[in-house]
Amino acid sequence: MAWGGRKFDAIVIGGDHNGLAAAACLGRASLRVLLLEAGDRLGGAAVTAEILPEYEASTMAHLVEALPRRIERHLKLSKHGLRHAARDLPTVALDRDGGHLVLPRNRKDVAALAGTRPADAAAWRVFDARMKAHVALIAPLLFDDTASIQPALRRLVWRAEWRAAGTLADLLHLLPQSIGDLLDAEFEYPLLKGALALDAVLGSVDGPYAPGTMLRYLHRLALRGLGRGYSIPAGGLGAVTDALAAAVAAQRGEIRTGARVSRLLVEGGAIAGVETADGTAIIAPLVVSSLGRRATMLDLLGAAHIETAQVRRLPATAPAGSVAKVNLALDGLPDFRGLSSVLCGARLLIAPSLDDVDRAATLCAQRDIAAEPVMEITIPSIADPALAPAGHHVMSVLLPFMPHDIEGGWPARSEAVLQSVIRTIAQYAPDFADRVIAGDLLTPPDIEAKSGIPGGGLGPAERPCLHAGAARQATPVPGLWLCGPGSHPGDGATGLAGCSAAAAIVAERRAR
Ligand SMILES: Cc1cc2nc3c(=O)[nH]c(=O)nc-3n(C[C@H](O)[C@H](O)[C@H](O)COP(=O)(O)OP(=O)(O)OC[C@H]3O[C@@H](n4cnc5c(N)ncnc54)[C@H](O)[C@@H]3O)c2cc1C
CATH class of the missing domain: 3.50.50.60 (FAD/NAD(P)-binding domain)
Structure with missing residues (x-):
């Protein structure tokens, strides 16, 4: 009919x-x-809603x-x-003592890294060139809509032959590996390793040492390259x-x-x-x-x-959820130790080391949560002031590795998790707790109910x-x-x- x-x-x-x-x-x-x-x-999961009268936030997904x-x-x-209120946002790995790291996107950022970590800056140049070569190989596959995989693979091999010898062999060698093993082999700087590891596994239930997380990382890099980096829509x-x-x-x-x-x-x-x-x-x-x-x-x-x-x-x-979300209304911009007001509007990561990311994944598998969770933070009202009253802000915090079926149940634990998020951020911005007017934690079951996504996240x-x-x-x-x-x-x-x-x-x- x-x-x-x-x-x-x-x-x-x-x-x-x-x-x-x-x-x-x-x-x-x-x-x-x-x-x-x-x-x-x-x-x-892509919605905007009022979290308090006059304060609006992307309550679930928060970055394009x-x-x-x-x-x-x-x-x-x-x-x-x-x-887009802001395009091509930089990613900043926050450091408790204010020695924050801007994940290098250009020569200036690499030079800044070289100032404090020359060995890591040199390793970054090699790593970055290697990842870019692989992304150049696989990105065209993402837009290739032909149903047959053979011609696409043939084109991939041709592309590889145009590039430096050994690129395809290196790609095939890397894809099944873990991002954690590669980062351990290439870098020393815990902050850099933590941020790259979180980037690779954010939203999944796999820890950074899980086989195949290299594929996840390269896939994300390739997808990101199709847009204009991270952006905040007005x-x-x-x-x-x-x-x-x-x-x-x-x-x-x-x-x-x-x-x-x-x-x-x-x-x-x-x-x-x-x-x-x-x-x-x-x-x-x-x-x-x-x-x-x-x-x-x-x-x-x-x-x-x-x-x-x-x-x-x-x-x-059905995929089991692994993300939770905290949306906060703030009465002013938190004073992150050593962070310029411009970088406050960046994509901020709290992932002090690869071990912290790995521990979060292990605890999640055991239906538990780290006392200091790893997280991805944005303050979208910096680029888009219409989201909050003048001088006030909204903060959006994505929490990976949150078990759907947490030990003890979410009703008993959610307030403690919300407080642990506020406490963790306060270690980087001492005035943070005083800035919070209202805050809400969306647990994986809440996200499932609100978004219609089975399990409330993306799973294995x-x-x-x-x-x-x-x-x-x-x-x-x-x-x-x-x-x-x-x-x-x-x-x-x-x-x-x-x-x-x-x-x-x-x-x-x-x-x-
Ligand atoms: C908390 C959270 C934060 C995220 N943050 C980001 C981010 O910052 N950036 C990013 O790029 N991605 C983010 N993602 C991931 C992104 O939102 C997902 O990739 C996306 O939601 C995946 O699913 P989808 O949009 O294809 O479908 P879904 O979001 O799964 O939507 C499915 C839709 O189908 C509807 N539906 C379900 N069953 C039926 C039915 N029987 N009949 C009719 N309709 C039905 C649902 O109501 C829903 O609207 C986030 C996801 C979550 C959960």
Whole structure:
């Protein structure tokens, strides 16, 4: 049946940035699209909300790390209201004594590092050149939407042959390794090693010594290179969601919130539409799901429609959450010891050493939390003063390695965790506790409830994937496609998985 008198060529499940990006791209390809979002608002983890009257924050995802310029242009996001309050933010590894480290992005930063740590600065030059060579090899795979992996690998080998001999061998040698082992081999400076390790594993449940974390690190570097580094959108992450929703509307796509899809309809072995929780059947020959692979294939489609071998290949369990979020209203800018007011607006990391990051991961696996958690901090109101009253600020703290099922239960522990975050930051900014007007901790179960993300974070089931052919956006059921964080090219508020699935769908339709 058509819905509201309209017929649709495609239904997109999930109103997060990937679902919205897929809907907008399919609309641009002249498909009539209906997007169904279970919650009462769009965005998934990319939302802006009031944390106190007059104080607004990106309550879950807080930094645009890799929204590709190509997607911004293709979907005309600036015309639809997206503006970046700050672009290409530096990352600063905070030091308790004020000897902060700006992660080098240019010669000036390397020279600053050389001033105190000449051996590490020399090692950085080699490390940086090595990582850049590998990113140059793999980044094109992230935009390659061909379903067959062989031609993509062939192109990768050609690219490698153009570069210095041995680059491909070095890449293949590195990919299965742990970032921790590489950092131990290359660097001495604990602050540098801690920051790089946190960068590599942020958002995952793997510690820095887990095999394959090098792949995660390179994947992140490659994704980041597609955008303009870390940016803070004016109006918070919800502004990205709003711009994507406007792009869908501009293509005459229809968006429904409060519309949970409860099952996929199949006829003659092919997708025929969806049924929503209120029992409405909506017919369309194409369904694109931004949910995880397991949720789509088992919960919505049902094992009866897939072969046993394919069921076995699905991720074993829903991903378990590993991030929590603290949002704070402040009555002024905290005085971080030795940090200039300009760098206060940077991406700030508290990860004093590789051991601290490793310990956080180990404790998380034991359902516990370090007394001084590692964290990623932003103060978005520095670049975007409209988020707080004049002279006041909002601070956003992402806490990795937070177990979903914490020992003793979150209700009993959340206040102590919030206080440990405030205490930890106060070691770097002594006036910090006095600046806090209000604060709130979103635990992984809270994030799950608010964002609709199973487990409240990204877990072991949703690994980075480098190529569409390896990440199976198409499913064994004709007409059913995946565009969520488990499909090419993986997680992050990038919209890439959505656009990439849409491109693959359009290519397949053209081929037919
Ligand atoms: C706390 C937190 C902080 C993060 N911080 C950052 C960050 O700073 N930068 C960054 O780049 N990334 C960040 N991420 C990661 C980023 O937000 C994720 O990569 C992204 O959320 C992954 O998922 P997605 O957008 O594809 O879908 P999801 O966010 O998982 O959204 C799925 C959507 O589908 C809806 N839905 C679920 N079931 C149904 C159904 N049956 N029918 C209809 N709709 C349904 C949900 O309500 C939800 O809107 C963060 C994630 C979390 C949880």
